[in-house]
Amino acid sequence: MTPEEAFQEIYTAADILLPVEQIPLLATLGRILRKDIIAQAPIPPFDNSGMDGFALHGDDLAGIPKDLRIQGEVAAGQVPVSEVFPGGCIRIMTGAQIPSGTEAVVPVEWTTEITPQSIRIDQRPKKGAYIRKAGKDMEQGMIVAKCGIQITPPVLGMIATAGYENIEVSSSPRVALIVTGNELHRNPAEPLPPAKIHDANGPGLAAQILEVGGEVIGPLMARDNAESLRETIRISDQAHVIVISGGVSVGKYDYVKEVLNEMGFDQRFWRVRQRPGGPMLFGMLGAQMVFGLPGNPVSSAVCFQQYVRPTLLKLMGAIKLHPPKMIAKLTTSMKKQAGLYHYVRGVVYQSEEGDLFVRPTGPQASNLYSSLQLANCLIHVEEEAVNPPQGKKVTITPLPWATFFKEKGNPAPKGFQSCPSSLGNEDALRQ
Ligand code: AMP
Numbered sequence: 261m262t263p264e265e266a267f268q269e270i271y272t273a274a275d276i277l278l279p280v281e282q283i284p285l286l287a288t289l290g291r292i293l294r295k296d297i298i299a300q301a302p303i304p305p306f307d308n309s310g311m312d313g314f315a316l317h318g319d320d321l322a323g324i325p326k327d328l329r330i331q332g333e334v335a336a337g338q339v340p341v342s343e344v345f346p347g348g349c350i351r352i353m354t355g356a357q358i359p360s361g362t363e364a365v366v367p368v369e370w371t372t373e374i375t376p377q378s379i380r381i382d383q384r385p386k387k388g389a390y391i392r393k394a395g396k397d398m399e400q401g402m403i404v405a406k407c408g409i410q411i412t413p414p415v416l417g418m419i420a421t422a423g424y425e426n427i428e429v430s431s432s433p434r435v436a437l438i439v440t441g442n443e444l445h446r447n448p449a450e451p452l453p454p455a456k457i458h459d460a461n462g463p464g465l466a467a468q469i470l471e472v473g474g475e476v477i478g479p480l481m482a483r484d485n486a487e488s489l490r491e492t493i494r495i496s497d498q499a500h501v502i503v504i505s506g507g508v509s510v511g512k513y514d515y516v517k518e519v520l521n522e523m524g525f526d527q528r529f530w531r532v533r534q535r536p537g538g539p540m541l542f543g544m545l546g547a548q549m550v551f552g553l554p555g556n557p558v559s560s561a562v563c564f565q566q567y568v569r570p571t572l573l574k575l576m577g578a579i580k581l582h583p584p585k586m587i588a589k590l591t592t593s594m595k596k597q598a599g600l601y602h603y604v605r606g607v608v609y610q611s612e613e614g615d616l617f618v619r620p621t622g623p624q625a626s627n628l629y630s631s632l633q634l635a636n637c638l639i640h641v642e643e644e645a646v647n648p649p650q651g652k653k654v655t656i657t658p659l660p661w662a663t664f665f666k667e668k669g670n671p672a673p674k675g676f677q678s679c680p681s682s683l684g685n686e687d688a689l690r691q
Pocket residue numbers: 439440441443444457458459460461462505506507508509511514553554555556557627
């Protein structure tokens with residue numbers, strides 16, 4: 261099965277939509293909106309001034325420079341007490357409601373104060389100048405934010421502008437996370453015993469679940485025997501999705517398939533023509549979607565990114581499941597045989613001319629977690645590609661946690677080259 265066929269299989273199986281919950285706007289950051297937000301009134305709600313200045317009558321837009329009497333003032337939040345008359349003007353602040361009769365606002369900087377009751381207009385504003393019209397941002401009835409988008413800070417702010425306090429978002433998928441392996445150290449408070457390793461996938465995959473807005477059940481640790489695994493899967497029955505790390509390959513103690521099959525598993529596929537993550541398993545256990553991810557930390561993390569993350573987004577009703585695909589030029593050649601689709605951990609950066617360049621993070625073995633930590637993107641290399649040369653254009657997808665594109669030869673943005681020392685911090689506080 262190719263990665264594309266594997267994803268299609270999962271996409272078809274992911275046919276539930278999680279229930280909607282109505283929660284306070286501020287609690288919705290990162291969630292998926294489940295109902296169009298409609299402007300109930302124009303945004304902004306009334307014509308208002310874009311400048312601190314003076315509201316002018318249309319008759320006074322000619323014959324400038326000229327002197328005008330100040331009739332009164334209107335501050336932000338005040339309702340104007342009178343209309344503006346020819347020969348007069350009303351002092352107005354930014355955001356204050358435009359008095360009727362106004363045809364332009366002249367900024368303070370274009371005027372000279374003659375007396376406390378009069379000003380001279382030095383420069384002529386155009387008709388309509390600095391009047392911010394009601395509904396210019398959004399007209400009444402327009403869609404402010406669309407069902408299926410993720411609530412980002414500006415989406416949240418936009419919804420607030422429309423006056424909503426509680427909004428309908430998707431509830432979070434419950435994801436049971438099971439890590440298998442007798443080599444995993446069970447008690448992190450104790451020193452690491454011989455032949456044991458620290459669990460990377462429990463915390464690592466849990467963080468990936470949280471990043472996309474899921475709720476983690478676990479991590480639950482199972483031993484490499486059928487009873488332990490069966491019991492752990494059984495207690496995961498409240499999860500929408502079960503993610504199992506390890507035990508899906510062909511080792512003598514890889515029990516995941518056997519145990520799942522005993523429990524009535526409907527296997528949809530095992531093995532994908534990809535690297536890392538070749539032995540990936542997927543199927544249904546009743547209504548629960550089960551992903552068996554190979555235990556090597558990079559394999560499980562990349563499989564999560566490529567398959568589990570978009571699935572969780574689909575269950576939440578998201579319209580956009582995948583990160584954008586971009587094209588970048590390889591700065592080094594890569595070793596690759598035909599036969600498998602490769603997801604290579606890469607560092608993408610932009611040249612001064614604006615072109616995107618990418619290089620692999622280094623050795624790509626799937627047990628090397630650092631190859632993932634250093635990456636800000638995945639490089640997609642097609643199944644049939646052989647040894648892509650330097651300069652070749654490749655497809656990349658940014659990783660969700662890539663907050664900036666690293667610069668060439670300078671992995672950190674300027675000013676953040678090293679971890680600030682405590683002394684440095686104290687100095688900064690004193691300043
Ligand atoms: P498996 O898929 O169970 O055959 O495991 C493949 C490799 O991944 C082995 O080297 C395991 O020790 C390693 N591995 C499995 N699970 C974890 C984990 N939770 N944390 C770190 N390494 C793991």
